[in-house]
Amino acid sequence: MVLNNPVVRNPMQDAETTREQDLIARVQRGQNELFYELVKPYERRVYAAAFAILRNETDAEDVAQEAVLKAFANIRQFRAEARFSTWLIQITVNEALMRRRRERTVVMEGIDDRRDEESDYAPRDFADWREIPSEALERKEVRQKLAEALASLDRKYREVFVLRDMEQLNIQETADALGISVASVKTRLLRARLMLRDLLAAGWEQGWFSRLPFEKGNKPW
Amino acid sequence: MVNKEAFNCERVWHEISNYLEGDVEPALRTAMDEHFRTCQRCSSVLAGTRTVIRLYGDERMMEAPSGFGRRLERRIAQNVRVTGGRWSVWSTWLVPVAALLLIAGGLRVANSLTAGPQLKSEHAQPGQGIPLDMMVVVTSDAKLFHLAGCGFIHNKQTERTLTAKEAIREGYVPCLRCMREYLSTAAKGHSALGAEADAHLDTEEGTTHGGGE
Numbered sequence: 001m002v003l004n005n006p007v008v009r010n011p012m013q014d015a016e017t018t019r020e021q022d023l024i025a026r027v028q029r030g031q032n033e034l035f036y037e038l039v040k041p042y043e044r045r046v047y048a049a050a051f052a053i054l055r056n057e058t059d060a061e062d063v064a065q066e067a068v069l070k071a072f073a074n075i076r077q078f079r080a081e082a083r084f085s086t087w088l089i090q091i092t093v094n095e096a097l098m099r100r101r102r103e104r105t106v107v108m109e110g111i112d113d114r115r116d117e118e119s120d121y122a123p124r125d126f127a128d129w130r131e132i133p134s135e136a137l138e139r140k141e142v143r144q145k146l147a148e149a150l151a152s153l154d155r156k157y158r159e160v161f162v163l164r165d166m167e168q169l170n171i172q173e174t175a176d177a178l179g180i181s182v183a184s185v186k187t188r189l190l191r192a193r194l195m196l197r198d199l200l201a202a203g204w205e206q207g208w209f210s211r212l213p214f215e216k217g218n219k220p221w
Numbered sequence: 222m223v224n225k226e227a228f229n230c231e232r233v234w235h236e237i238s239n240y241l242e243g244d245v246e247p248a249l250r251t252a253m254d255e256h257f258r259t260c261q262r263c264s265s266v267l268a269g270t271r272t273v274i275r276l277y278g279d280e281r282m283m284e285a286p287s288g289f290g291r292r293l294e295r296r297i298a299q300n301v302r303v304t305g306g307r308w309s310v311w312s313t314w315l316v317p318v319a320a321l322l323l324i325a326g327g328l329r330v331a332n333s334l335t336a337g338p339q340l341k342s343e344h345a346q347p348g349q350g351i352p353l354d355m356m357v358v359v360t361s362d363a364k365l366f367h368l369a370g371c372g373f374i375h376n377k378q379t380e381r382t383l384t385a386k387e388a389i390r391e392g393y394v395p396c397l398r399c400m401r402e403y404l405s406t407a408a409k410g411h412s413a414l415g416a417e418a419d420a421h422l423d424t425e426e427g428t429t430h431g432g433g434e
Contacts (some may be wrong), residue, residue, distance in 0.1 A: 032301045033301075035297060035301055036293070036294050036297050036298075039293075039297075040290070040294075043285065043289065043290050043293055044280075044283040044284065044285045044289075045283055047283075047285040047286075047289055048283045048284070048285070057286055061285075061286065061289060061292070064289075064293070065292070065293055065296045068293060068296075068297065069296070069297070069300050069301075070354060070356075070384075072297070072300075072301055073354045074352075074354055074355055074356055077355055077356065077368075079370075090382060091356065091382075094356070094382050094383065098383075098387075120231065120234070120235060121234075122231070122234060123234060123262075123266045123269075127265065128261070128265060129264075129265040129268035129269045129272070131268065131272065132272050132276060134275065134276065134279055136276075137276065137279050137281040137282065138281070143281065143282060143284065146276060146277065146282065147282070147284075150277070161277070165273075165274050165277050165278050166277050166278060166282060166283065168278065171242065171244075175378070176380055176382070177382070179379070179380065179381045181378045182378070186238065186239060186242075186244075189238050190235070190237065190238035190239075193237075193238055193241075193270050193273050193274065194234065194237075194238075194266070194270065196273045196277070197266065197269035197270050197272070197273050200269065200272065200273060200276075201269060
């Protein structure tokens with residue numbers, strides 16, 4: 001599994017991209033009423049990016065709305081060579097970071113941030129990995145447990161992980177959005193992924209993923 | 222070349238994320254593949270890390286509060302002018318408003334030529350004529366702000382994105398290459414947006430631009 005910007009495309013994706021490019025061009029020409037249609041596919045991603053940084057639903061929603069309005073105000077500066085979703089997420093991250101700076105909430109997590117950045121992280125659980133099927137995500141309590149595991153990470157690991165692995169920005173775009181180096185993104189991403197793996201392994205033992213279909217005698221491992 | 226003697230589990234864990242990114246040298250990838258075939262611990266770490274990426278990367282993990290989409294749509298409708306939908310409609314009211322601001326604030330604008338934030342460069346003009354909400358890029362230890370992708374951005378690893386208004390407030394001055402279009406507009410006189418910029422900075426921040434050096 002190689003994650004770097006897959007180039008394999010399908011006709012559906014191409015049709016979506018063409019439709020999006022057409023919408024962008026029309027909004028840039030002044031058909032403002034189409035703007036919500038343009039951002040609608042990404043509205044949850046915008047909210048998730050804001051929430052990853054602010055950790056507060058009210059602030060995240062407010063910042064998400066502000067970011068979308070800012071994107072509208074700057075739509076003529078958008079260039080077709082960039083991905084619209086990436087541009088939108090970068091604006092959102094910038095807005096969220098500014099909001100956090102203004103409200104100085106960063107102080108709350110500053111102590112954790114100094115811990116262990118340079119040291120290697122050793123995985124803890126080496127039992128045979130029990131594959132967790134994506135169907136598990138149909139259950140709200142599973143999604144809730146995964147969200148809690150993510151929330152338990154230190155801010156710097158959580159932010160990088162959300163932008164790279166959830167928002168699908170690439171390493172360079174993640175570094176640009178957060179104003180940190182590519183090397184820092186890689187270090188933090190490694191650690192975030194390994195820590196989440198350990199948390200999922202522990203969660204398995206605690207029964208997070210019980211009542212899954214394969215428990216009825218259809219074990220995949 | 223990968224030294225097999227020194228190739229151990231710790232090395233694999235250190236590189237496992239880059240491995241999944243496809244960001245390791247071919248020789249290292251081959252050595253890691255071989256290691257995964259024989260090391261149960263590392264293959265467990267690899268499988269688990271892949272699962273983490275797959276589960277969290279699933280669209281279903283992107284949740285927003287109930288009604289978020291509706292509220293966003295309403296907010297956009299309130300803020301986005303849909304009056305026949307032409308940008309030129311904006312300019313038809315923006316120009317007279319800017320002209321009024323120019324007249325009413327003439328004295329203050331004149332004062333703004335002699336006082337303002339400390340410019341990072343004495344050999345440049347401030348950001349007059351630049352749309353205030355435009356996203357621009359600055360880097361630490363540099364004096365200029367740029368459009369994203371400008372070929373004259375130095376020290377890229379410290380790049381930071383912000384609005385032109387914020388960049389101006391922090392004392393950055395526009396890059397003469399990528400901002401040429403806006404600067405030439407401003408040079409013809411006080412452009413509508415330039416005047417608006419002055420007015421915004423004047424009223425919202427209590428500060429004004431310095432004059433061109």
